[in-house]
Amino acid sequence: MLNPQELKQEPVWLTIIRLLRWHKPEGRLILMIPALWAVFLAASGKPPLPLVGVIVLGTLATSAAGCVVNDLWDRNIDPEVERTRNRPLASRALSIKVGIVVAIVSLVCAAALALYLNPLSFWLSVAAVPVILFYPGAKRVFPVPQLVLSIAWGFAVLISWSAVTPTLSQPTWLLWGATILWTLGFDTVYAMSDREDDRRIGVNSSALFFGHYAPTAIGIFFVTTVILLIRLGLLINLNFTFWVSLGIATIAWSWQYLRLRKQDLPNSEYGQMFRQNVWIGFILLAGMIAGSLF
Numbered sequence: 001m002l003n004p005q006e007l008k009q010e011p012v013w014l015t016i017i018r019l020l021r022w023h024k025p026e027g028r029l030i031l032m033i034p035a036l037w038a039v040f041l042a043a044s045g046k047p048p049l050p051l052v053g054v055i056v057l058g059t060l061a062t063s064a065a066g067c068v069v070n071d072l073w074d075r076n077i078d079p080e081v082e083r084t085r086n087r088p089l090a091s092r093a094l095s096i097k098v099g100i101v102v103a104i105v106s107l108v109c110a111a112a113l114a115l116y117l118n119p120l121s122f123w124l125s126v127a128a129v130p131v132i133l134f135y136p137g138a139k140r141v142f143p144v145p146q147l148v149l150s151i152a153w154g155f156a157v158l159i160s161w162s163a164v165t166p167t168l169s170q171p172t173w174l175l176w177g178a179t180i181l182w183t184l185g186f187d188t189v190y191a192m193s194d195r196e197d198d199r200r201i202g203v204n205s206s207a208l209f210f211g212h213y214a215p216t217a218i219g220i221f222f223v224t225t226v227i228l229l230i231r232l233g234l235l236i237n238l239n240f241t242f243w244v245s246l247g248i249a250t251i252a253w254s255w256q257y258l259r260l261r262k263q264d265l266p267n268s269e270y271g272q273m274f275r276q277n278v279w280i281g282f283i284l285l286a287g288m289i290a291g292s293l294f
Helices: 002-007 014-017 025-042 049-073 096-114 119-141 145-164 168-199 206-235 242-258 267-293
Strands: none
Touching: 014 049, 014 096, 025 049, 025 145, 025 168, 025 242, 025 267, 049 096, 049 119, 049 145, 096 119, 145 168, 145 206, 168 206, 168 242, 168 267, 206 242, 242 267
16 A cells, blocks of 8 residues: 555556556456356357457456446545545545546447447446446445445346357356356455444445354355356356366355354455455356366
8 A cells, every 4th residue: 555655756647547446456357257257158168359358358448437436436435444545536646527537438448349249238238337337326325235236247247148149048147146146255255344444434335234144145145156157067068177167166265254254354364355256266267168168
């Protein structure tokens, strides 16, 4: 975390990079993962490379827009939270006007990339925008705002799958459900580090909603993710490499659940578990690709 003196000396372009969160790639990658799951599974492991490029760039642009919109909503409460007080809009390193311009540019880039897709994928992309814009506000009015974020993540599956084959079939919805439940799990883990600040400020989170039962809820989310992925693997006949990757993921999620049951974990542990889910997602991606090809 930068100290106030370093923030004053930081070039504007680096401050914008921080606004987009590109200095923290795990948050960008974890949105990209379900989109890549979908495009590779829908194409039986061999999607067109230009389409993969569009999906990758589209998730980067969309997540960038989402981060900026979130910080615009939270610019007056982020200074009250230890983890977020140095964000560019919270610290006033950037003006609201700059934030709005960056958000618009990010959304325009995402829209331009969506034009490459077929009509169903394009309109699904349009449908995702209100969810992305509403998520930061959901923390103020909805008891489980992570569910709104999870639905936004689910659009990555629907958009990417339909970009390969313009239909949404049973395997699509199984992957969509798995993505939503996985997102609910890892984002509740992430929210656990902010519980005291969120309670003091008066914003909602799934970690506060589930309270002492948060580890149990996370365990249920991960278990149901595994069940849906098992059903998906059987339905589309993925081979043993997928099952190996799912076994590794299941072990990792089980270890996280057992860790979460311990009392008084330091806040750094929650961030570490969140980052571990990036690697879990990529392990599953490798298993899905290999499981489709061989």
